[in-house]
Amino acid sequence: MIAAPIFGFFGDRYNRKFLMMIGMIIWIMAVIASSFCKPGHYLLFLTCRAVVGIGEASYSTIAPTIISDLFQGKTRSRIFMMFYFAVPVGSGLGFICGSEIALLTNSWQWGVRFSPFIGAICLLLMFFLLDEPVRGACDGATQESGADDEDRGFWSDCKYLFGIKTYVFMVLGTTTSFFSVGCFSWWTPGFLGYASATIQNVPVVTDSELSYINTMFGxxxxxxxxxxxxxxxxxxxxxxxxKGCFSYCQSARADVYICALSMFIALPFLFFGIVVSEYSINWSLLLLYFAIMSMCMNWAVCVDVIMYCVVPSRRSTAMAVDTMIAHLFGDASSPYLVGLIADALCESNTAYGHYFALQKALYVPCFVLILAGTCYGLGAFTVENDKRECEFAMGANPAQPANSPEDRNNLVVPQNEVVDDDEDEEGPQLANHHNLQQLEEEEDLINFEETGDDVEVIENCVENCQNLDFLPPVIPWQWNDEQVRPKSGQFVEEEQFDMRNLKDADESSSEDENVGGTSSNS
Known part of the structure; x- marks a missing residue:
């Protein structure tokens, strides 16, 4: 939590691969060192476990930014999905392997020592297989948006980030959801153990029963x-x-909607899972299964939203600030607060007394999910505008397939003629100036100031197309001259110039010349 801003700051400025490797080495050494602490050295053990967080901060803040620079669009979403598989899988394997190894060896130390071996394998794979990508390459960024500013510091980055409304809503939603997720991941095994003892009417839960509950919960x-x-x-x-059932309700805000709905869907399952635990452990686990599944739906999606609303040169800092705030006010504090409430409500030092005290205390993080869903939902009002502003700040020019249907909506059209939307068998027709004014009123086109280079560029394109036997692809035309930028300052998608009409016009003139020549000869 404390180290996250440090790695985020350096991750936006230096080699991210080696920063993650340093963090991984710190993590491995801290985990191994914590397993050798003697019973009388609690502060030393606590320090080692705290240092573990330094290693985790490195790859939790930097890894998503590397993924966003390696992939884009649908592929990026799927890679984020696979990356965040590690959270539930790691948590589940920790419960299963840790408890089983500790039970077999009769020592909790060996339950901790197995994870550094996995970390060492990841470290080797990172060293040999991972290459540092160019920041913003997959987003079509043509400028670093402040990355070269030597005076830019951490507080400047924070000021920029908190000026993005969608980012603020995502951070608030993540913090409140972590409050619930962290609390339940900490207290659920013990809570179900007390519930099992209460159902069996025994004063304490046995080690074998607790191991079974840990395994099942994992x-x-x-x-x-x-x-x-x-x-x-x-x-x-x-x-x-x-696609599919969403064909009639397609929305660019879908990512934010999923984040909000996942919290509201998890609420009833979590509430009734707590209530049913008094009567059946298996039914409680079934309801908790659907609750956990719902709460995990937003992990990859939320990070994807942050990545496309923040410029590449500040994404590591964005993840660092999000991690710091979410852990500080979320899963780092919620178990302690719920424990305080449970201790205040506990009437007897028995399994029965602890169970009912925890049951009442766990209702608090349960209903915090309402606040989480509300925070995510507010992002739906701002996400589209923030995404456009981010793309404009990058000078992004995302690649499109040649002559795709989208090309007709991205043409750079001369001031006195446009491509008419009404097409006949002969192809697109040119509209007059009156149609252009009408089209501007209907579609709110943005006029560019004329420059002397426009005519020269078009003439060169005509000359290059005269001898072509194939339809040329769409040529991206990026306006670098500030004179042709819109004065309003609002975001404009990168315009493209389609030479289809020029080629058709050239072919038509050639046919007319051939026909004229034939007539004269005859």
């Missing part, structure tokens, strides 16, 4: 987390593209 967390991240990503993508 399995539930793994499966529910995997399905939750996958379902959230695929539903958000289908909703954005208008």
């Amino acid at each position: 399995i539930v967390t793994c499966i529910a987390g995997l399905l939750g991240v996958a379902v959230g990503t695929f539903v958000a993508r289908a909703w954005t593209e208008g």
Whole structure:
């Protein structure tokens, strides 16, 4: 939590691969060192466990930015989905492997030591296989948006980030959702253990029963987390593209909608899972399964929203600030607060007394999900505008397939003629100046100031197309001259120039010449 801003600051300015490797080495050494702490050295053990967070801060803040620079669009969403599979899978395997190894070896130390071996493998793979990507390359960025400003500091980045309304709403939603998720991941195994002892009417829960509950909860967390991240990503993508059942309600705000709905869907399952635990552990686990799956639906989607609303040169800092705030006011404090409430409500030092005290205390993070869903939902009002402003700040020019249907909406059209929307069998027709004025009123086109280079560029394009036997692709035409930028300052998509009409006109003139020549000869 404390180290996240440090790694975020350096991650926007230096080699991210080596920063993650440094963090991974710190993590491995801290985990191994914590397992050798003696019972009388609690402060040393606590320090080692705190240092573990330094390593986690490195890849939790930097890894998403590398993914965003390696992939884009639908592929990026799927890669984020696979990346955030690690959260539920790691948590579930921690419960399963840690408890089983500790039970077999009769030592909790060996339950901790198995994870550094996995970390060492990841470190080697990172060293040999990972290459540092160019920031913003996959977003079509043509400028670093302040990355070269030597006077830009951490507070300047924070001021920029908190000026993005969507980012603020995502941070608030993540913080409140972490409050609930962190609390339940900490207290649920013990809570279900007390519930089992209460159902069996025994004063304490046995070690074997507690190990069984830890294993079952780990399995539930793994499966529910995997399905939750996958379902959230695929539903958000289908909703954005208008596929399947979303064909009549396609929306560019789908990512934010999924984040909000996941919190509201999880609420009833979580509430009744707490209530039913008094009567059946298995039914409680089933309801908690659906609750965990719903709460995991927003993980990859939320990060994807942050990535496309923040410029590449500040994305590591954005993830760092989000991580720091979410952990500080979320899962770092919620278990302690719920524990205080449970201790205040506990009437007897028995399994029965602890169970009912925890049951009442866990209702607090349960209803915090309402606040989380509300914060995410507010982002729906700002996400489209913030995404456009981010693309404009990058000078982004995303690539499109040649002669795709979208090209007709991205043409750079001369001031006195436009491509008419009404097409006949002969192809597109040219509208007159009156039609242009009408089209401007209907579609709110933005006029550019004329420059002397326009005529020269068009003449060169005509000359280059005279001897072509194929239809040339769409040529991206990026306006670098400030004279042709819109004076309003609002975002304009990068215009493209289509030479289809020029080629058709040239072919038509050639045919007329041939016909004229034939007539004269005859």
